[in-house]
Amino acid sequence: MSAGFAPVQKSNLADDLADRLVQLIRARGYQPGDRLPSIMEMARSFGVGHPTLREALKKLESMGVVEIRHGAGVYVGSGHNRLLVSNPVFGGEVSKKLLLDLVEARIPIETTAVTLAATAATEEHLDRMAALLARAEANMDNDAVLSEANMAFHREIAVASGNLVLAQIQEVLTQLFSREQRVILGIYGSREKDHREHLGILDALRRRDAGLAEERMKTHLEGVRDVLLRWDPEKNPLPA
Structure with a gap:
């Protein structure tokens, strides 16, 4: 299941990881109800910590892209083909x-x-x-x-x-x-x-x-x- 994952730079936001997860779901042809790899496997494959991955998954869950079933895993939701807007990265002074x-x-x-x-x-x-x-x-x-x-x-x-x-x-x-x-x-x-x-x-x-x-x-x-x-x-x- 690890094929198709690419490491994400740790400096990126969880939103970038959320976008990568959506790309993965689409590229692999996952359908609503399909189970995604375990959180441990996804975190290792993307090269991120569990907190960052969970934050990304929480964002996707609020959009209906995934469904987190506690104790059972992460599943593709009905909104897996929806638009995903990532948070902008702002490097200037906050005025x-x-x-x-x-x-x-x-x-x-x-x-x-x-x-x-x-x-x-x-x-x-x-x-x-x-x-x-x-x-x-x-x-x-x-x-x-x-x-x-x-x-x-x-x-x-x-x-x-x-x-x-x-x-x-x-x-x-x-x-x-x-x-x-x-x-x-x-x-x-x-x-x-x-x-x-x-x-x-x-x-x-x-x-x-x-x-x-x-x-x-x-x-x-x-x-x-x-x-x-x-x-x-x-x-x-x-x-x-």
């Missing part, structure tokens, strides 16, 4: 303007996604969102876990929208400069307020109220933009 542009881009994308999700989300989607917010609430003092849960909440909304392109763009945008945004929100933001707004968005989704969900998402993201506007890069520079 206030760039972060504001990112939030401005998120507003129309995420308000559209949450509007669609109000109708399209299944109970399983909503339950996963609730579990993510419960995890966030239990880790309000743990920046890494809190940020991961919050990002996953936003991604789950995009997945629940049923719009593949929105879901993949959302995957890119939530990952882009996530560390820098976490630092700034930690200085100027309120994690309690952020959490209450997330709960409000979930409440609107459970009500199937598209207008309310859109309004609450827009208010939430405009609040993130306001936090970034208050950021003074000279007084609080981002860590190297």
Whole structure:
């Protein structure tokens, strides 16, 4: 099974590995339901660590490209022929303007996604969102876990929208400069307020109220933009 794998440079992002996995699935003619090689074998063949591979597989699972069956392995999903958008690699300086542009881009994308999700989300989607917010609430003092849960909440909304392109763009945008945004929100933001707004968005989704969900998402993201506007890069520079 190792033939057809090519080593991936360790400097690449998990998104690059996700793209290589999709290429492998297509090249080998895997069909939905086919079992992929074990995680150990794929990690060894691609020359990456298990955490990097699992991150790539998690991304593909959210897109329906693979299905991870715990204790049984990784299987090709029904979305194996779908478009895959990789995260861009940015090597320049992360400026206030760039972060504001990112939030401005998120507003129309995420308000559209949450509007669609109000109708399209299944109970399983909503339950996963609730579990993510419960995890966030239990880790309000743990920046890494809190940020991961919050990002996953936003991604789950995009997945629940049923719009593949929105879901993949959302995957890119939530990952882009996530560390820098976490630092700034930690200085100027309120994690309690952020959490209450997330709960409000979930409440609107459970009500199937598209207008309310859109309004609450827009208010939430405009609040993130306001936090970034208050950021003074000279007084609080981002860590190297």
